[in-house]
Amino acid sequence: MVKSVIMHAGAVALWVSYAGFGASGQATSDGLKVIAVAEVETRQTQDGREIVRLAPATRVAPGDEVIYTLEIRNSGAVTVRTPTVVYPVPAHMRMVADSATGPGTEVSFSVDGGHRYLSADEHVAPDTYTHMRWQFKNDLKANSVAFVRFRAIVK
Secondary structure (H helix, E strand, O other), X not given: OOOOEEOOHHHOOOEEEEOOEEEEOOEOOOOEEEEEEEEEEEEEEEOOEEEEEEEEOOEEOOOOEEEEEEEEEXXXXXXXXOOEEEEEOOOOEEEXXXXXXXXXXXXXXXXOOOOOOEEHHHOOXXXXXXXXXXXXXXXXXXXXXXXXXXEEEEO
């Protein structure tokens, strides 16, 4: 028997901080908003070629790989100085090694609930990660968006 899990990516807490201040939830008072989208790869053959597309991860089973994309949107009127986005590993999931990416970011991981962060070079098993942190090297201008991504497998 295969047990299914319903994915609710938007139901987890996350932290966004900038200029020394932090905020919890999916939106901050200064116009910075983070939206998480959970998707799975689908494969189809068309004209003899395999086409890979992303589809919403509405139902997944143990062993399935889910791709999470975080959209970090600055809908405010001012630039946000070098934001930091922290996101917990979703419940019933384990991280895929070396899958957390984001252009212009430095990625680190926590194994203790977000109290301390380690770089990927510190060789901690990805299945022990509790949180990921993306530290942007650049500012996020007003009315702009950035994307970061990671992969996780259903336990």
